[in-house]
Amino acid sequence: MCQDVSHKGNLCGGGEETMKHVIIGAGAAGITAAKTIRELHPSDEIVIISEDEQVISRVMLYKYISGDRDADSLSFVPKDFFDQENITWLSGCRVMGIDTEAKKISCRQRAEIAREIFYNWETISYDKLLIATGMLSTVPPVGRLRIANNAFGLRDMADAKAIKEAAESAKEVVVIGGGLVGLSVAYALLQLGKKVHVVEMADHILPLNLDAGAAETYQSKFEEAGAIFHLGCKVADTKEDTFGNITHLKLEGDVELPCDFVVMATGAVPKIDFLENSNIPCDKAVIVDNHMATRVADIYAAGDVTGLSGIWPNAKHQGEIAAKNMCGEVTLYEDSFAIKNTINKFGIATLTIGEREPQEGDRVEVRADRKGYKKLIIRDNQIVGVILQGDISNSGFWQYMVKNDIKIDGINKPIWKISFADFFDISEEGEYNWLISA
Numbered sequence: 001m002c003q004d005v006s007h008k009g010n011l012c013g014g015g016e017e018t019m020k021h022v023i024i025g026a027g028a029a030g031i032t033a034a035k036t037i038r039e040l041h042p043s044d045e046i047v048i049i050s051e052d053e054q055v056i057s058r059v060m061l062y063k064y065i066s067g068d069r070d071a072d073s074l075s076f077v078p079k080d081f082f083d084q085e086n087i088t089w090l091s092g093c094r095v096m097g098i099d100t101e102a103k104k105i106s107c108r109q110r111a112e113i114a115r116e117i118f119y120n121w122e123t124i125s126y127d128k129l130l131i132a133t134g135m136l137s138t139v140p141p142v143g144r145l146r147i148a149n150n151a152f153g154l155r156d157m158a159d160a161k162a163i164k165e166a167a168e169s170a171k172e173v174v175v176i177g178g179g180l181v182g183l184s185v186a187y188a189l190l191q192l193g194k195k196v197h198v199v200e201m202a203d204h205i206l207p208l209n210l211d212a213g214a215a216e217t218y219q220s221k222f223e224e225a226g227a228i229f230h231l232g233c234k235v236a237d238t239k240e241d242t243f244g245n246i247t248h249l250k251l252e253g254d255v256e257l258p259c260d261f262v263v264m265a266t267g268a269v270p271k272i273d274f275l276e277n278s279n280i281p282c283d284k285a286v287i288v289d290n291h292m293a294t295r296v297a298d299i300y301a302a303g304d305v306t307g308l309s310g311i312w313p314n315a316k317h318q319g320e321i322a323a324k325n326m327c328g329e330v331t332l333y334e335d336s337f338a339i340k341n342t343i344n345k346f347g348i349a350t351l352t353i354g355e356r357e358p359q360e361g362d363r364v365e366v367r368a369d370r371k372g373y374k375k376l377i378i379r380d381n382q383i384v385g386v387i388l389q390g391d392i393s394n395s396g397f398w399q400y401m402v403k404n405d406i407k408i409d410g411i412n413k414p415i416w417k418i419s420f421a422d423f424f425d426i427s428e429e430g431e432y433n434w435l436i437s438a
Contacts, residue, residue, distance in 0.1 A: 152166070
């Protein structure tokens with residue numbers, strides 16, 4: 001049960017007052033922050049608040065839908081993690097507001113007694129606070145998508161369970177959105193033998209991750225598996241039955257797609273609704289400095305809720321940096337390179353680094369062969385974008401080139417042949433010299 005474990009000002013063995021750290025969110029950033037705090041300050045109190053009742057890897061939710069994994073195997077921490085780390089976990093607990101003057105959090109916790117659902121209101125105090133609430137699915141304001149019982153997003157375990165349950169009796173499904181989340185859901189539903197329509201506004205799938213050339217490889221594989229794509233299309237309306245369930249999705253151009261349920265994978269926004277009446281500055285996301293600190297004393301933020309990065313390693317790194325600063329170890333968040341994505345579907349690996357589409361005046365090098373598809377975007381003698389599909393060897397070199405803005409002028413060999421060796425020389429004394437400055 002959610003309870004107020006007020007800070008008691010205990011003294012640790014060295015006479016130093018212990019602190020109470022509260023973390024809102026049990027995702028990559030929040031869990032990493034908790035581990036870091038425990039390593040640095042073994043005696044401090046740590047409380048994690050999360051709406052989720054399980055610690056899960058969200059990118060693996062589609063595997064639960066397909067049946068490839070059960071709920072327990074979605075966790076990225078050991079089963080006894082909270083006990084071993086001496087962390088109080090308030091699961092199923094939704095934060096409703098933060099009083100930054102009193103340093104108190106108001107929340108309500110979901111409880112089920114004799115199949116009746118109750119919500120207990122509680123207040124939790126803190127000395128240091130980390131906001132790591134992640135993202136919230138966006139729902140198009142079209143037809144009954146926001147209120148229909150058979151329209152689902154996919155951000156948490158409850159969503160995955162609802163989709164899995166609906167799929168048991170469904171034959172035909174529409175997925176709105178052809179990005180990573182949408183295609184992961186489509187992949188799972190195809191494994192279950194469902195007829196799947198995918199609606200995407202862009203002219204190719206995975207528009208935020210790949211160019212049309214690399215995307216076509218995946219589209220062909222999905223179509224071979226039975227997926228039907230509707231590209232360059234917008235959802236215009238819905239048709240419902242007498243129970244308010246969506247039976248057809250209407251696209252612009254008078255196209256109707258029959259469906260037993262709809263999955264909405266149209267994007268996500270930082271989950272900051274509970275901060276509406278607080279004085280914590282937000283601009284679509286929580287505003288932080290390079291210490292992951294907000295403009296309110298003793299309050300930090302990390303992960304997707306900051307809008308800084310959408311990839312797992314960066315969320316973990318932000319959680320670590322925030323935790324160090326919460327513990328008094330002044331640390332900067334400097335390595336924020338996040339323009340990197342990896343995709344692996346149907347056994348085809350793809351890595352994208354930097355930009356996906358060229359600008360006017362850019363030079364583009366493309367190589368397509370039996371090993372896969374490769375693309376480089378070169379601007380002002382610098383590689384600004386890389387796509388590697390199939391054979392993704394040497395990816396570390398290309399990432400270094402993009403991340404550090406390395407010039408390639410003066411390299412007199414085919415661009416696909418260059419490597420780190422081309423940027424070294426041996427002096428007369430036999431020492432290796434790095435010929436460029438990053």
